[in-house]
Amino acid sequence: GENVEQHPSTLSVQEGDSAVIKCTYSDSASNYFPWYKQELGKRPQLIIDIRSNVGEKKDQRIAVTLNKTAKHFSLHITETQPEDSAVYFCAARGGSNYKLTFGKGTLLTVNP
Amino acid sequence: DGGITQSPKYLFRKEGQNVTLSCEQNLNHDAMYWYRQDPGQGLRLIYYSQIVNDFQKGDIAEGYSVSREKKESFPLTVTSAQKNPTAFYLCASSPEQGSNQPQHFGDGTRLSIL
Numbered sequence: 001g002e003n004v005e006q007h008p009s010t011l012s013v014q015e016g017d018s019a020v021i022k023c024t025y026s027d028s029a030s031n032y033f034p035w036y037k038q039e040l041g042k043r044p045q046l047i048i049d050i051r052s053n054v055g056e057k058k059d060q061r062i063a064v065t066l067n068k069t070a071k072h073f074s075l076h077i078t079e080t081q082p083e084d085s086a087v088y089f090c091a092a093r094g095g096s097n098y099k100l101t102f103g104k105g106t107l108l109t110v111n112p
Numbered sequence: 113d114g115g116i117t118q119s120p121k122y123l124f125r126k127e128g129q130n131v132t133l134s135c136e137q138n139l140n141h142d143a144m145y146w147y148r149q150d151p152g153q154g155l156r157l158i159y160y161s162q163i164v165n166d167f168q169k170g171d172i173a174e175g176y177s178v179s180r181e182k183k184e185s186f187p188l189t190v191t192s193a194q195k196n197p198t199a200f201y202l203c204a205s206s207p208e209q210g211s212n213q214p215q216h217f218g219d220g221t222r223l224s225i226l
Contacts, residue, residue, distance in 0.1 A: 001171075009152075032212040043202065043217040044155070051212050089154060093212065099170070100145075100215060104154040 002027040002094040006103025013080050014111050021106045023090035024072040032093035033073050034100070035064060039086045047088075048075070080110045115139040118203050118218035124226045125190065125197055133188045133221045135203030142208045144186035145215060148172060149200040158201075161186055162208075190223065198224050 003026040013019050025033075031052040036044035050057045050064045050073065057064050061080075066073040073092075077084055090103045119134045137144065143162050147155040157170030161180040175194025180186055186205075190197045200222050204215040 006154075034214055043219050046214045046216070049212075049214055099157060099160065102154040102156075104152060 002030060002092055002099070002101040004090060004092050004101045004103045006090050006106060008106060009104065010107045010109070012109045012111065015080060015082060017080055019075075019077045019080050019084070019108055019110075021075045021088055021090070021108070022072060023074070023092075023103050024070075025092040025101075026071070027092070027094045028068075028071060030071075030092040030094050033064070033066060034091050035075050036089045036091070037086045038089065038105075044089060077108075080108075082110050082112050084108060085110045116203060116205055116216055116218035118201075118221050120221060121219065123221055123223045125223060126226050128192045130189055130191050131197075131223070133190070133201055133203075133223070135186045135188065135218060137184055137186075137203075137205045137218075139205055139207075139216065140183070141205035141216075142183070143206045144180070145204040145206075146170075146176070146178065146186070146188045147202045147204065149202060149220075155202065158188065 006023045034049035037047045038044040048062050048064050050066050061078045063076040087105045087107050089105045091100045116137045125131045145160045146158040156172050158176050159178045161167035164183050167180050177189045200220050202220045203218045206215045207213045
């Protein structure tokens with residue numbers, strides 16, 4: 001089955017800096033890669049997603065890049081703000097069973 | 113997402129007891145999912161259902177059971193066979209299993225052992 005590795009597990013940045021979170025996946029047939037943000041005690045919320053026919057997608061301060069050859073994808077947050085502090089999860093949808101497999105999460109702390 | 117309602121928000125289980133977590137959606141989504149979240153473990157799939165009266169085991173189905181008698185409802189029962197049930201349980205839905213559409217989550221139920 002699909003295996004998703006996410007790094008780093010914790011990330012601390014100063015307000016205004018950029019943050020990058022990286023994920024790798026194992027199933028070369030995977031074709032859908034969402035990113036979720038989860039604040040403490042709350043539901044995960046989709047912040048951006050990318051499909052395998054696209055290499056990069058941007059939404060204001062957030063961007064995701066996908067390298068299908070290397071089987072990795074990354075989340076980039078620019079001009080970080082304290083309200084960006086949360087746990088971020090990457091996920092991949094495998095080509096054979098359509099299940100979403102999640103990474104273990106990255107705790108991002110943005111210091112004022 | 114206001115379209116997925118989980119209840120209760122907090123639940124306590126006694127030794128040997130079965131408990132049922134409710135998940136209702138009004139998004140007209142075909143597919144529904146149950147995940148378990150433990151600290152540092154991410155989200156792990158327990159069961160999922162593509163259509164009414166059909167469901168499949170996920171990665172950690174042992175000690176759990178589900179039903180899908182109605183499109184909008186997908187209750188999860190944590191049985192006494194689940195020896196370590198303390199976790200945060202999340203229900204999700206998506207328009208169609210296999211489609212590249214995002215899953216939307218409920219607010220979760222936190223289950224603890226008494």
